[in-house]
Amino acid sequence: MKILHLDTNHPLLINKLNQLGFTNHENYTETKQTIETKIQDYQGIVIRSRFTIDKPFLDAAKNLKFIARVGAGLENIDCDYAQKKDIALIAAPEGNCNAVGEHTLAKLLALFNKLNKANAEIKQGKWLREDNRGIELDGKTVGIIGYGNTGKAFAKKLSGFDVKVLCYDIKDHVANANAKQVTLKEFQKTVDVVSLHTPQTALTLNMINSKFINQFAKPFWFLNTARGKSVVTKDLVSALKSGNILGAGLDVLEYEKTSFENLSTTALPEAFQYLINAQNVIITPHVAGWTIESKEKLAQTIVDKIKAKFC
Numbered sequence: 473m474k475i476l477h478l479d480t481n482h483p484l485l486i487n488k489l490n491q492l493g494f495t496n497h498e499n500y501t502e503t504k505q506t507i508e509t510k511i512q513d514y515q516g517i518v519i520r521s522r523f524t525i526d527k528p529f530l531d532a533a534k535n536l537k538f539i540a541r542v543g544a545g546l547e548n549i550d551c552d553y554a555q556k557k558d559i560a561l562i563a564a565p566e567g568n569c570n571a572v573g574e575h576t577l578a579k580l581l582a583l584f585n586k587l588n589k590a591n592a593e594i595k596q597g598k599w600l601r602e603d604n605r606g607i608e609l610d611g612k613t614v615g616i617i618g619y620g621n622t623g624k625a626f627a628k629k630l631s632g633f634d635v636k637v638l639c640y641d642i643k644d645h646v647a648n649a650n651a652k653q654v655t656l657k658e659f660q661k662t663v664d665v666v667s668l669h670t671p672q673t674a675l676t677l678n679m680i681n682s683k684f685i686n687q688f689a690k691p692f693w694f695l696n697t698a699r700g701k702s703v704v705t706k707d708l709v710s711a712l713k714s715g716n717i718l719g720a721g722l723d724v725l726e727y728e729k730t731s732f733e734n735l736s737t738t739a740l741p742e743a744f745q746y747l748i749n750a751q752n753v754i755i756t757p758h759v760a761g762w763t764i765e766s767k768e769k770l771a772q773t774i775v776d777k778i779k780a781k782f783c
Contacts (some may be wrong), residue, residue, distance in 0.1 A: 473537070473782060475516035478507070478523075481542050482771035485518070492783055495531055496772040508532045516772065518542065525549045530557060538562055538781070540774045544569070544621065544761065545699070547672040548730060562777045565621040567770030568761030573625030574759035576667055576697050579721030582754055583611050583693060584609060589751045610634040615663030618670035619646040619653065620642060622761075626667055627651040638663060642675070665693045671698040680706040683737065693718050697760040700724035712750060719752035723760040731756045 511533040544565040585606035619639040627650035639651040640659040647653035688774040711717040
């Protein structure tokens with residue numbers, strides 16, 4: 473079986489697939505159109521987010537048996553059409569969920585303790601203790617939207633704190649010992665913190681908007697380590713200005729390119745300018761699941777799943 477690798481990954485991925493008897497080819501530079509002319513020669517594809525695998529590409533891939541994405545989601549693949557063509561879809565949400573859980577907790581604690589603001593002020597020669605008095609996580613109610621791999625990982629990290637953890641998910645019976653599953657109405661009535669851990673789907677696009685935010689009973693802190701396009705940024709900014717959202721920790725933005733490798737080349741809007749200047753907002757470049765350890769875990773997870781299905 474010949475596998476085409478379209479993005480660089482941890483070297484163990486190719487090394488271990490070689491050991492299993494697969495033939496591995498790497499193509500990290502050619503255009504999607506050029507690759508489309510060659511893809512019929514391959515039975516497997518390994519990709520991160522370099523480009524979208526759409527219907528024309530899948531039609532050209534006449535001998536394809538699987539697509540493996542070295543990451544949690546599959547939104548850059550036309551999954552319905554791939555499944556109609558009996559192409560197996562492989563993802564690795566288990567590989568970076570711990571990293572996302574740790575990163576989300578780090579963002580929350582940094583926001584509560586004004587670490588971003590205090591650090592910047594110290595570097596400007598300002599020593600402002602009272603202005604940087606923080607708040608404690610203990611006693612708060614943390615709400616997790618989307619209780620899959622990363623949502624559960626975040627809840628596990630919170631288990632060492634004296635907090636109440638609630639989760640909301642469109643699937644029933646997803647709760648475990650670390651979180652209680654509740655209705656959306658109860659969720660919005662109770663939580664002090666909202667952490668988003670949903671995949672990008674038609675249901676989650678623009679999900680966090682003014683209407684959604686205004687349904688909460690009290691102001692809350694907002695964390696997004698999931699997908700940027702789930703949040704209407706201008707509505708988030710409006711809520712930050714009004715105080716309906718107390719602060720935000722964002723690892724993803726709606727302005728990202730589909731590859732996640734950069735922001736859009738078009739002029740970034742006023743809402744983004746507000747975020748980068750706000751003292752109660754922390755932004756990172758889509759790195760929550762991007763640790764040294766997760767890079768290896770993601771690769772190993774893909775190897776294990778390919779081996780289980782095709783060896």
